[in-house]
Ligand SMILES: [Zn+2]
């Protein structure tokens with residue numbers, strides 16, 4: 001069977017129908033813009049929301065890590081100031097995976113308090129060790145000592 005072709009309304013390129021996301025009720029059962037254009041639009045939308053949320057929790061209305069000052073948007077994450085990010089995600093999503101849905105959750109819940117902006121490194125270090133080597137005195141650290149030593153022991157038992 002010969003493959004159907006249609007023209008993407010976004011980029012104007014003629015492409016095989018398999019390069020379009022499925023959608024019932026439309027011509028050939030697919031969307032009017034090709035998968036590449038659709039994905040691009042989704043990621044642009046997600047980036048916009050991510051920046052909006054990060055800016056809301058940033059200090060001085062500046063996109064940067066509160067600990068080390070990194071300004072690369074790609075490195076920044078929302079940190080649960082008092083910890084318990086995994087438990088929180090399990091509570092609202094049923095599993096501990098992160099991703100864009102958490103940013104959507106923040107928007108849908110009217111930007112709850114208790115979050116701040118860190119980069120992946122500072123976030124990881126604070127979560128895993130209860131401190132960050134940057135030693136930023138302005139960073140509030142809430143950490144359960146007991147939890148800390150258990151995690152650390154597990155880590156060392158596993159790798160050393
Ligand atoms: Zn296209």
Ligand SMILES: [Zn+2]
Nearest residue numbers: 065068119122
């Ligand atoms: Zn940082």
Ligand SMILES: [Zn+2]
Nearest residue numbers: 067122132134
């Ligand atoms: Zn740091």
